[in-house]
Amino acid sequence: MNPLRFFRRRRWDAERAAELESYVEMETARQIETGLSPADARAAARRKLGNETLIREAIYEMNTVAFLDSLWRDLRLAVRNLRRNPSFTIVVVITLALGIGANTAIFSVVDGAMFRPLTVPDAHHLVAVDTAASRETRYGNSSYLDWLDFRARSHSFQDLAIFSDLSASLNPAGAVPGVSPQLARGLMVSDNFFSTLGVPAGLGRTFLPEEGKAPGRDPVVVLGYGFWRNALAADPSIVGKQVRLNAHSFTVIGVAPEWFTGVELFQRPDFYVPVMMTTVLSPDGDGLLVNRSWRSFAMDARLRPGVTLEQAQAELTVLMRELERQYPESNRNTVGIVRYEMERRTDGNGSMAPKIVLALVGLVLFIAAANVASLMMARAFSRMRETSTQLAMGASRFRLVRQFLTESAILAALGLSAGVLMAAACIRELAALLPADGTPLFQIDRRALAWAAGSALVAILFGLAPALLSVRDAWAAVASTRTAVSGHFAFSGIARRFLIGGQVALSVMLLIAAGLFSRAFVRAQGIDLGFRPDHVLLVETDPSLQGLPPEKSALFHRQLVERAVAVSGVRSASFAAWVPFVNGDSWDLSIDGYTTPGGDKWVDTTNNRVSPGYFATMGIPLLCGREFRWQDDRKAPLVAIVNEALARRYLIGQASVEKALGHILRLREGVPIQVVGVAADSNVGIIGPPPDPVVYLPAMQMGGPRMTLHVRTAGDPASLAPLIRSQIAALNPEVVPIRVDTLRNVVNERGLAGTRLTAVLTASFGALGLLLSVVGLYGVVSFMVGRRTQEIGVRMALGASRGRVLRMIVANGLALVSVGLVVGLAASMAVTRLMSDLLFGVSPWDIGTFVSIAAILVLSAIAASAIPAIRAMRVDPMTALRYE
Amino acid sequence: MGRTGKAPLESEMVQGTLDLLILKTLAAAPAHGHTIAHAIERRSEDVLQVEHGSLYPALHRLEGRGWIASFWGTSENNRKARYYRLTADGRKQLLQQTSRWEQLVEAIGRVLHPAVEEEQ
Numbered sequence A: 001m002n003p004l005r006f007f008r009r010r011r012w013d014a015e016r017a018a019e020l021e022s023y024v025e026m027e028t029a030r031q032i033e034t035g036l037s038p039a040d041a042r043a044a045a046r047r048k049l050g051n052e053t054l055i056r057e058a059i060y061e062m063n064t065v066a067f068l069d070s071l072w073r074d075l076r077l078a079v080r081n082l083r084r085n086p087s088f089t090i091v092v093v094i095t096l097a098l099g100i101g102a103n104t105a106i107f108s109v110v111d112g113a114m115f116r117p118l119t120v121p122d123a124h125h126l127v128a129v130d131t132a133a134s135r136e137t138r139y140g141n142s143s144y145l146d147w148l149d150f151r152a153r154s155h156s157f158q159d160l161a162i163f164s165d166l167s168a169s170l171n172p173a174g175a176v177p178g179v180s181p182q183l184a185r186g187l188m189v190s191d192n193f194f195s196t197l198g199v200p201a202g203l204g205r206t207f208l209p210e211e212g213k214a215p216g217r218d219p220v221v222v223l224g225y226g227f228w229r230n231a232l233a234a235d236p237s238i239v240g241k242q243v244r245l246n247a248h249s250f251t252v253i254g255v256a257p258e259w260f261t262g263v264e265l266f267q268r269p270d271f272y273v274p275v276m277m278t279t280v281l282s283p284d285g286d287g288l289l290v291n292r293s294w295r296s297f298a299m300d301a302r303l304r305p306g307v308t309l310e311q312a313q314a315e316l317t318v319l320m321r322e323l324e325r326q327y328p329e330s331n332r333n334t335v336g337i338v339r340y341e342m343e344r345r346t347d348g349n350g351s352m353a354p355k356i357v358l359a360l361v362g363l364v365l366f367i368a369a370a371n372v373a374s375l376m377m378a379r380a381f382s383r384m385r386e387t388s389t390q391l392a393m394g395a396s397r398f399r400l401v402r403q404f405l406t407e408s409a410i411l412a413a414l415g416l417s418a419g420v421l422m423a424a425a426c427i428r429e430l431a432a433l434l435p436a437d438g439t440p441l442f443q444i445d446r447r448a449l450a451w452a453a454g455s456a457l458v459a460i461l462f463g464l465a466p467a468l469l470s471v472r473d474a475w476a477a478v479a480s481t482r483t484a485v486s487g488h489f490a491f492s493g494i495a496r497r498f499l500i501g502g503q504v505a506l507s508v509m510l511l512i513a514a515g516l517f518s519r520a521f522v523r524a525q526g527i528d529l530g531f532r533p534d535h536v537l538l539v540e541t542d543p544s545l546q547g548l549p550p551e552k553s554a555l556f557h558r559q560l561v562e563r564a565v566a567v568s569g570v571r572s573a574s575f576a577a578w579v580p581f582v583n584g585d586s587w588d589l590s591i592d593g594y595t596t597p598g599g600d601k602w603v604d605t606t607n608n609r610v611s612p613g614y615f616a617t618m619g620i621p622l623l624c625g626r627e628f629r630w631q632d633d634r635k636a637p638l639v640a641i642v643n644e645a646l647a648r649r650y651l652i653g654q655a656s657v658e659k660a661l662g663h664i665l666r667l668r669e670g671v672p673i674q675v676v677g678v679a680a681d682s683n684v685g686i687i688g689p690p691p692d693p694v695v696y697l698p699a700m701q702m703g704g705p706r707m708t709l710h711v712r713t714a715g716d717p718a719s720l721a722p723l724i725r726s727q728i729a730a731l732n733p734e735v736v737p738i739r740v741d742t743l744r745n746v747v748n749e750r751g752l753a754g755t756r757l758t759a760v761l762t763a764s765f766g767a768l769g770l771l772l773s774v775v776g777l778y779g780v781v782s783f784m785v786g787r788r789t790q791e792i793g794v795r796m797a798l799g800a801s802r803g804r805v806l807r808m809i810v811a812n813g814l815a816l817v818s819v820g821l822v823v824g825l826a827a828s829m830a831v832t833r834l835m836s837d838l839l840f841g842v843s844p845w846d847i848g849t850f851v852s853i854a855a856i857l858v859l860s861a862i863a864a865s866a867i868p869a870i871r872a873m874r875v876d877p878m879t880a881l882r883y884e
Numbered sequence B: 001m002g003r004t005g006k007a008p009l010e011s012e013m014v015q016g017t018l019d020l021l022i023l024k025t026l027a028a029a030p031a032h033g034h035t036i037a038h039a040i041e042r043r044s045e046d047v048l049q050v051e052h053g054s055l056y057p058a059l060h061r062l063e064g065r066g067w068i069a070s071f072w073g074t075s076e077n078n079r080k081a082r083y084y085r086l087t088a089d090g091r092k093q094l095l096q097q098t099s100r101w102e103q104l105v106e107a108i109g110r111v112l113h114p115a116v117e118e119e120q
Helices: A009-033 A038-049 A052-062 A066-084 A086-113 A144-153 A193-197 A225-230 A275-281 A309-326 A341-347 A349-382 A384-392 A397-433 A446-472 A474-479 A481-525 A550-566 A614-618 A644-652 A717-731 A743-787 A789-797 A802-838 A847-874 A877-881 B008-012 B017-028 B033-043 B052-065 B088-112 B114-119
Strands: A126-132 A157-171 A182-189 A220-223 A242-245 A248-255 A271-274 A295-303 A335-340 A536-541 A570-576 A585-591 A602-610 A622-625 A639-643 A664-666 A672-679 A694-698 A707-713 A739-742 B068-074 B080-086
Touching (some): A009 B033, A009 B052, A038 B052, A052 B052, A066 A086, A066 A397, A086 A397, A126 A157, A126 A309, A144 A309, A157 A193, A182 A193, A182 A275, A220 A225, A220 A242, A248 A275, A309 A335, A349 A397, A349 A446, A349 A481, A397 A446, A481 A847, A536 A743, A550 A707, A614 A707, A639 A644, A644 A672, A743 A802, A789 A802, A789 A847, B017 B088, B033 B080, B080 B088
Parallel strands (some): A182 A271, A220 A248, A602 A694, A639 A672
Antiparallel strands (some): A126 A335, A157 A242, A220 A271, A570 A707, A585 A664, A622 A672, A639 A694
């Protein structure tokens, strides 16, 4: 072919038209000679010539790069078709965008947040080793001394590393002038921490083996990448400079690489120090290094090549027995557990919510897909006449199918692009909902995107089925549009009923989950934490950091309480070692007269060491007995207050709480501790599950040097912070507060963030699912109403009232919805029980939620059916009658 | 009517047959589409009932290959018409294709009447 012809095909076409016309004229003349009338002659001539359009097309196509040209033509026609029907196009694109976007975003965030290996080389071979004080305990930390033995005796592991959270005041002023000290969250790690994880230094070096040898000897620190970049402006010459941690000078030896996000995905540690520096950094001094029962370290390890998890577990079990024989006091009945590192992070209670969210978002995708399919079907049917006419005019089937596919491809492309934009926007929004510190950088997950886009395509193709069928059966369709189509219509009527019913059922489930979670969130905000979180200021100090001996530190805290109480606006003040949701500790405790069902006497018990006035300040009711007194000091007999959970579980069962008074508890040291009071239960860590047993001990007997002052105020607690700071300065100008915060803030940020996220996510999905279902219902009902326009016209012409016709159509819509609604409600009842742990006491069969969701759905169905019905009734009956 | 949308003649006649007939017709003298169509019909004693329209794509194709050339002229009864004439290439093609066609017919004949040949 002469390539020039491609560009001149229009002119060519005109020329062909002229040529064919000349044929017709000549042939007409010839036919007239045979005696035909001019009109008949012309008709005969045209018959003899054949289909002029096809001839011209055949020639036209010879002149084209056929594929490109017809593609271009198909695209233009498809765009024109889609623009002719903007509401259909917009609804399909939005549905696709919502389905693809929401799904991809949620999956990316949840997967990125939860189900991700650590950012270390070969993370899949990293295992977590937990030891527990007894088989009933859920804490899995290990002691430093046990770790030393694991390292020395086990053969399954290449290496084992331990680490423990450590908050400290980090003052980089020595390295970078003008930077103020800030509270930093770091890790105390074994010398082989970085080498075990396979993380090289980003700058400088990591720890050397000798830095894990002598307590307190090597004040060296590796900074986290984020801290180095944000607080130190990525100072390239930081290595070798001095920073102050809790007023101790440390030499910066390196910076962790940017890609290393720590051992928990949501915590990017600000700094890493050797375990040996616990002697100066931790309030417990060298206690962690010498007590086998102080289990404060998490342990990660790498298996030796060729060693299976089962072999490692078997060896660990044997090792734990040996240690038990050797150190019966501390290691009685202890067990060791090896599992893959990611399993430890995703096994717990906390991973239930993300799994539910993933399930919900899957439902949304399904609803979106069903929606698109039913919209496509409805459209194909409304175009059946058009299609058969096109076929009758001689359009090739192949062309028509290609045309349908092109339109679908355009829809898919638009939906996909909108979906990607939407996913990106959602990911930004979602990231903002997560705790600010150490939020990983989320990216669109390609697998999720591919999956969502794939489902959307399947939906489109599914919806295309009737269009393809109509092409096949066009002959029948031409013969009699209505009867011929009815067969397919019945088939797809069933398919569409099924799709709508399924959508409604799934939406009901989504909405009920959303309703329950929203109620749970409201409940969680107002939940009785067991303490009153408002109007409490928290100020953490540690005078030992300034070198004060233990007795002086204790005196400092006591004097601070006395000064704080004198400040105007302060109702009461006290101090405690731990703050709920911030930090905490558990000790092995034995109770005289109690053994666990497993025959063990030690129970791992959450403790707090508190000053007199603590329960009043926190607003924790004392059920019986007495508060601590300043006289409960090191010279007095040891006393304890237990919470009701502890009393009921270990001491008194269902008896009245007074019976708990006088019971004797023992720590590992074995000295008897008498119970002098029972406090009401309160939450110390997670909101939701029943409170753990807690033992409170007098700070004057058991307290360390680091304490948090709790100040209950009449007004805004934060406004009193400067006054309290000045009291601290007046008492001892050397002491700098480590942390100043309000209890409400702590509860909101640490206690409720996850719940809020779940509630917001499920509510968004619920709303999204509802929106999609309503759109789908609207589409189908308006399509059905459209098909019945003639019937409606007849009814109205015969005098049916508007109200009657409206009722008829709405009743049809409701009938479509009702089956789905019933199925959805029933299915919800079956599955919501799985979420009951996350509902803060809201019943999984909450009547109010079920009823209101059902009502919302019915109302939406009425609206979705009424709008097209009203539109149909506005049509003039005569027009309606001519409609077919 | 064509459900497939293809011109029937092309699908019903051996590929290239129509080309050959056109070339043969033009060998005598230049002609326009109408004349060619009727000439083929008449000479084949109405055996080859072609839809005249399908002639035109074939003409276009042959022109594309350079075997025929076209020009606008005036017909016998004074109408504007597009005439086609054989080019030198076309003449060569006609000879080649004619001999190939004859070989083909002969071959087919042998296939269809083998027994007759053996008897002789």
